[in-house]
Amino acid sequence: MNNNLSTPIKEEIEGLSLDEDSAWADYPIDTILIRNENRTVHDVLRRIEKGAFVMDPDFQRDFIWPDDKQSKLIESVLMRIPLPVFYLAENDEGKMVVVDGLQRLSTFQRFVNDELRLKLPEQKELNKKRFSDLSPKLQNRIEDCNLILYIIDAKVPQKALLDIFERVNSGVPLTRQQMRNCLFSGKATSFLRTEASTPIFKRATGNSLQPSTMRDREIINRFCAFKLLNKNDYRGDMDQYLAETLKHMNTLDNAALERLSSQFRTSLKNNYTVFGKHAFRKHQEHQESRNVFNASLWDVMSVCLSRYSENIVEARAEMIRDGFYALMENDDFIESITLGTNQVNRVKRRFDLAKQMIEEAINA
Incomplete structure (x- = not known):
């Protein structure tokens, strides 16, 4: 087992239903x-300045175009x-919320604000120029450039x-x-980001959830x-359920989020106290090898064990483990965390x- 909590272990995740890949026939065409x-x-940059556009979803921060590519856009x-x-x-x-075109809009914003110096060595009259260095004619050509925007209505179903x-x-x-993170940016997404960064989360999940794809935040969601x-x-x-959760969390006060x-x-x-490295994974008593992380097992064990104090759980850890091993022999339970898990x-x-x-183990 890799004990370095700073580098996630790449492994498969079980218990995530594949039926999230929907068919267009599911939606009334209208x-x-x-x-x-x-x-x-x-006009678009003015609206960005006024905060009418969501321009900084944090999943995009690692995907900034290099200056030469931004320069090519301005040249175009x-x-x-x-x-x-x-x-x-x-x-x-x-x-x-910018779905497609964030890098292009960011480039326009940077250039007009004189934060970008053009890297166009083959265009001597433009190379190393900032927006303020251009002639009024070329400045107008940039600002008057027509952009075609396709806007997806807020009433469109989440899926x-x-x-x-x-x-x-x-x-x-x-x-x-990542899409949900963009659409519902606010208190909720800040909560997910903070909780995903804690040592206890990484330890309890075996550092198996990739931050780059926000799989860690999805599980917390x-x-x-x-x-x-x-x-x-x-x-x-x-x-829809995860989206409704983020919308609800954005309305909560700080005390509720704490x-x-x-x-x-x-x-x-x-x-982690009860299961150690096997937390949120199917396993049997005395098993040494660690199975893959199971998202559906996470759902039930994370929620159910959030209701009890650490002292109570520590005192009843053995009985909880025994109860869990019995569930691992229950075909009904195994099916519910393995097949069609979103049903x-x-x-x-x-x-x-x-x-x-858990109630039987705690109260026995």
Whole structure:
């Protein structure tokens, strides 16, 4: 086992249902609302300054274009070469989240603000020039450049919105959690980022969840969902459920988020106390080798063991382990954490069985 908690171990994750890959037939055609607008660079940058565009989703920070590529974009505009369209998604606050085109808009912003010096050695009249060094004619050509914006309406169903993200994004492919992180940026996404960085989270999960794809934050998002929302409201659409959780978390005050953080960290300590390196993984008594992380097992064990103090769990650790090993022999439970795990009946079944087991172990 790799004890270096700074470098995640690359391994598969079990218990994540593959039915998140939806079909377009699932959506009534009239619900896919996309409108187009034409705006100049000057107009878009003014809106960015006013905070009307969400321009800094933290998953994009590692994907900044180098200066020479940014310079080529400015050169294209000066040469009047048409640009590809931009895709934006309107959020519930009426702000525009940049789905595709963030790097191009960031380039315009940097150049007009004199933060970019052009690297165009073959264009001597432009090379090493900043925006303020250009003639008024060329400055106007930049600011008057027409951008075609396709705007995805806020009423579009969450699952359809994520599918649109996947289809139109021309940059680095994004995971569903990275998309949610962009759409619901705020207290909720800050909470996920903070909790994913703690040593106890990395230790309890065996450092198996990749930060680069936000798999670590997705798992924490799942804990928050089943901890905060009524499980009876779950309708089989995990994307929607996780999105509703982030929206709800963004409305919570700091005290509520601090309580949630305390409950979450208590759960991590409890699971590690009881199961050690096997936490959130299928395993049998006396097993030495470590199985892969199971997201559905995480759902039930993280939520169920968040309800008890560390002292109580430590005192009942052996009985909880015995109960868990019995669940590992229960075909109904194993099926609920392995196959079609997003199905409503499987979610309900695994929570019912795990909750019953832990209550019996605690109260025995």
